Amino acid sequence: MKKVLAAPQPLICTPPTVLVGTMVDGKPNFMAVAWCGVACSNPPMVSVAIRPARYTLKGIQNREFSVNIPSVDIVKETDYCGMVSGAEVDKVAACKFDVFYGQLTNAPLIEQCPVNLACKVAHILNLGTHHLIVGQVIETHVTESCLTDGKPDLNKIQPFVYGMASPTEYYTLGKSIGRCFSVGKELGMKK
Amino acid sequence: MKKVLAAPQPLICTPPTVLVGTMVDGKPNFMAVAWCGVACSNPPMVSVAIRPARYTLKGIQNREFSVNIPSVDIVKETDYCGMVSGAEVDKVAACKFDVFYGQLTNAPLIEQCPVNLACKVAHILNLGTHHLIVGQVIETHVTESCLTDGKPDLNKIQPFVYGMASPTEYYTLGKSIGRCFSVGKELGMKK
Numbered sequence: 001m002k003k004v005l006a007a008p009q010p011l012i013c014t015p016p017t018v019l020v021g022t023m024v025d026g027k028p029n030f031m032a033v034a035w036c037g038v039a040c041s042n043p044p045m046v047s048v049a050i051r052p053a054r055y056t057l058k059g060i061q062n063r064e065f066s067v068n069i070p071s072v073d074i075v076k077e078t079d080y081c082g083m084v085s086g087a088e089v090d091k092v093a094a095c096k097f098d099v100f101y102g103q104l105t106n107a108p109l110i111e112q113c114p115v116n117l118a119c120k121v122a123h124i125l126n127l128g129t130h131h132l133i134v135g136q137v138i139e140t141h142v143t144e145s146c147l148t149d150g151k152p153d154l155n156k157i158q159p160f161v162y163g164m165a166s167p168t169e170y171y172t173l174g175k176s177i178g179r180c181f182s183v184g185k186e187l188g189m190k191k
Numbered sequence: 192m193k194k195v196l197a198a199p200q201p202l203i204c205t206p207p208t209v210l211v212g213t214m215v216d217g218k219p220n221f222m223a224v225a226w227c228g229v230a231c232s233n234p235p236m237v238s239v240a241i242r243p244a245r246y247t248l249k250g251i252q253n254r255e256f257s258v259n260i261p262s263v264d265i266v267k268e269t270d271y272c273g274m275v276s277g278a279e280v281d282k283v284a285a286c287k288f289d290v291f292y293g294q295l296t297n298a299p300l301i302e303q304c305p306v307n308l309a310c311k312v313a314h315i316l317n318l319g320t321h322h323l324i325v326g327q328v329i330e331t332h333v334t335e336s337c338l339t340d341g342k343p344d345l346n347k348i349q350p351f352v353y354g355m356a357s358p359t360e361y362y363t364l365g366k367s368i369g370r371c372f373s374v375g376k377e378l379g380m381k382k
Contacts, residue, residue, distance in 0.1 A: 001302050002335040003291070008328045010229040010237045011306050011343060013260050013350040014207045014364065037228020038201040039240050040318035046201045047238055047323070049230050069204050075368050079375030094378055100194070111192050115202050125314055125325065127231035132238070132325065134316065137199045144193040151357040152202060159204040160368060161352060166342040170374070172365035173205065177266050177351060180359040184270030187285055 014161045017170060019081055020048050021066035021108040022059025028092055028099045028108030031056040032082030034162035035130060036067065044137040045122060049130035055086040057131065063121040064106035065135060068113035071158040075170050077112075102139040109141060114157040116141040205352045208361060210272055211239050212257035212299040213250020219283055219290045219299030222247040223273030225353035226321060227258065235328040236313060240321040246277040248322065253297035254312040256326060259304035262349040266361050268303075293330040300332060305348040307332040 015034040022029060035049035046067055050057045059065065070078045077095040084091065092099060098111035102118045109116040119135030146156040154173060163169045177183075206225040213220060226240035237258055241248045250256065261269045268286040275282065283290055289302035293309045300307040310326030337347040345364060354360045368374075 001289075003302070003307070003332045004335045004338065005293070006331045006333050006343070008235050009331050010232070010235040010328050011260070011308065011331055011333075012207050012209070012227065012229050012237060012258070013306060013343075013345065013348060014205075014352050015229055016203050016205045016352075018203070035229040035232075036203065037238060037240075038203050038206055038226040039238065039316075039323045040321040041201070041226075042320045043318070044199050044201040045318055045323075046203060047228060047230065049228075049232075067203070069202070072368055076375050076377055079369065079371060079373070080378040081375070083372055083375055098192075102196070111194070115204060116194070117202065122318070123316055125230075125316075127234070127236055127313070127325070129233045130231040132230045132236075134318070134323065137201050140197045140200050140202055141194045142197050142202075144195045147195065149357075152197070152204075152355070154204065154354050154356045154362075157204060161205050161364065162371065163345050163364065163367070164343070165345045166340075167373075168371040169367040170369050170371060171345075171367055173352065173354065174363035174365035176354070176360040176362055177263055178270065178361050180270060180353065180361060181274055182270070182358075183361070184267050184272070184274050186267055187271040 011164055013164050017078060017160055017162045019068040019070055019078060020056055022056050023062055023106045024055055024059040024086060029056055029086035030081050030091055032078050039134050045134055047132055047134045049132050051130055060133060062106035064104045065119050066107040066109050067117040068110045069115035069159050070113050072160050072172055074112055104138055114143040114146040202355055204355050208269060208351055208353045210259040210261055210269060211247055213247050214253055214297045215246055215250040215277060220247055220277035221272050221282055223269050230325050236325055238323055238325045240323050242321055251324060255295045255297035256310050257298040257300050258308040259301045260306035260350050261304050263351050263363055265303055295329055305334040305337040
């Protein structure tokens with residue numbers, strides 16, 4: 001298996017695609033973010049990486065933001081929110097997003113997204129081109145019709161991922177290839 | 192679209208699945224990690240969240256680690272590395288991993304993984320159940336047969352994601368639903 005040394009790059013291959021929301025100048029604004037991930041289980045935390053020049057980052061000064069998981073239905077709107085600046089257009093109007101709020105009044109949530117995380121800023125790391133914002137999830141909202149037996153159902157949520165290749169493309173989930181913490185047991189478990 | 196307030200949780204839905212490697216007591220060890228993401232473009236950085244009790248974290252004291260992207264071929268081995276501890280079993284032997292090294296001698300890389308990132312620790316945040324390790328990618332290795340026209344090709348890499356639902360399952364990528372920074376143009380671009 002011959003290896004090639006490519007330019008150093010954070011080639012995670014399949015980061016998620018989310019819409020990060022903040023309040024800027026009193027108005028909700030959203031941008032598409034793929035540089036994000038889970039940061040901690042308890043307290044529940046997520047990380048999002050944002051360029052300092054982005055309009056969205058201005059709203060981080062409120063110490064609150066949201067992470068919204070879009071479904072394949074709104075892939076165009078999501079992509080749009082990654083291309084245009086809230087300084088120039090009202091993305092909420094352009095995308096026809098219905099915005100709602102939980103207890104964090106500076107964390108705007110998108111009704112059309114099946115999952116919404118309202119977060120408080122816990123840490124900000126200035127890493128270079130991006131600031132890494134680590135936020136504690138204060139509220140998790142899920143669209144009721146995306147639950148099965150009261151639990152989030154990926155077949156109903158229909159999230160999509162950001163494929164880091166050339167060109168970059170959005171991908172749906174394919175088929176399940178095994179249950180986590182289970183399929184590996186075939187290799188034998190040693191006490 | 193009725194919303195339900197669930198317990199606060201970092202429901203990113205589709206984090207990637209990677210194998211994080213460190214050297215512990217002079218031996219390479221790997222664990223499966225889904226709590227990871229891109230942290231910065233330049234310098235290229237990634238984040239991985241690891242519980243302090245994990246054997247892998249001991250190796251972080253060397254200030255080096257690796258992130259290896261497994262393909263669907265080794266989903267069982269990947270899952271196994273998330274279930275057993277390197278304190279008890281030699282996972283490299285159990286999984287028949289061929290380990291190689293770049294310039295970072297404390298960042299063991301798995302030949303069977305099509306993409307390998309050798310990283311230097313830049314930041315460690317103690318967040319609660321997990322430590323968030325932010326690492327700068329010093330080297331990116333790609334299996335030559337997974338390139339098309341010299342660039343990483345997801346159809347050949349065949350990564351898989353961690354589906355956060357009940358139960359959690361590993362999912363392949365499905366179909367492309369649009370090119371990034373392109374499909375959203377249909378909503379109209381304002382100068």
